[in-house]
């Protein structure tokens with residue numbers, strides 16, 4: 001840990017400070033979480049004004065001490081107090097106002113306001129490589145939001161072209177995109193949002209576990225936004241991610257609700273664990289009947305419901321990747337009618353899972369014969 005005196009205090013952008021009256025400084029604008037500090041000679045206001053991430057803590061202490069004849073250790077204590085109250089961050093590196101900080105300053109302010117180091121969080125997001133499997137309404141919305149959050153390295157996979165019925169669900173597609181490959185539209189769109197961004201694409205159809213493995217091998221995270229063939233697509237992605245130990249986010253959009261969950265194969269169960277847990281006779285019969293009917297569900301979703309689901313997927317992912325929340329293997333459901341959010345299933349690694357379980361005790365469930373993968 002760097003010596004505190006050599007750090008660079010940076011005032012948190014969301015903590016607005018202003019003169020309340022001639023003798024008082026106020027921090028914050030909200031009804032709660034704001035407070036008044038006696039400051040009749042302007043010491044605090046000056047000290048805060050130079051917490052801009054460019055001066056070290058020591059330089060600030062010396063400067064304020066000389067200007068207002070206060071002991072340096074008193075100033076240091078005040079800075080620590082402000083840090084404990086979420087007002088500033090002691091950065092290990094000098095904060096330089098440049099294109100990067102300007103681009104991401106609202107993200108940084110947001111993360112910092114959640115009591116974590118916003119700059120570290122933003123740099124982490126900048127450093128991740130993410131693969132998006134499926135670039136329909138969901139995949140494109142995920143891509144757009146991840147660019148806003150500062151992810152700068154993508155691989156996008158989809159074999160399909162933009163059709164007329166895509167235009168109502170995905171606000172980024174234009175009529176002039178009709179007939180173009182979705183990945184090509186995605187590449188052009190992503191680069192137009194951030195010229196620093198690295199992005200590659202594949203139009204291969206994902207039929208086998210090996211197909212998916214070849215697309216995700218150098219990714220940090222995978223977003224599974226492909227939903228066909230039903231059940232099989234999720235099994236394929238889950239198994240490929242298990243084999244290569246890649247964490248993955250799944251999302252499902254139905255008419256009335258959206259559901260999402262994270263699988264992290266390094267330490268939790270997988271989609272087959274979930275299926276093993278829920279494969280009662282009724283579920284097996286349902287999947288069997290749908291399969292026999294050559295199940296190809298018609299999408300009954302609007303851009304609004306897809307956006308709600310994608311926001312939920314990304315927020316849940318952010319909780320994990322930025323805030324370290326242990327929210328894996330929980331299916332979270334958002335009801336689109338009353339906005340109730342519930343955890344519907346909390347599943348664990350299953351010993352007889354055919355993908356990640358004990359090889360001596362493989363699951364012989366009929367379910368896995370109905371929806372086989374290879």
Ligand SMILES: [Zn+2]
Nearest residue numbers: 270273353356
């Ligand atoms: Zn499993």
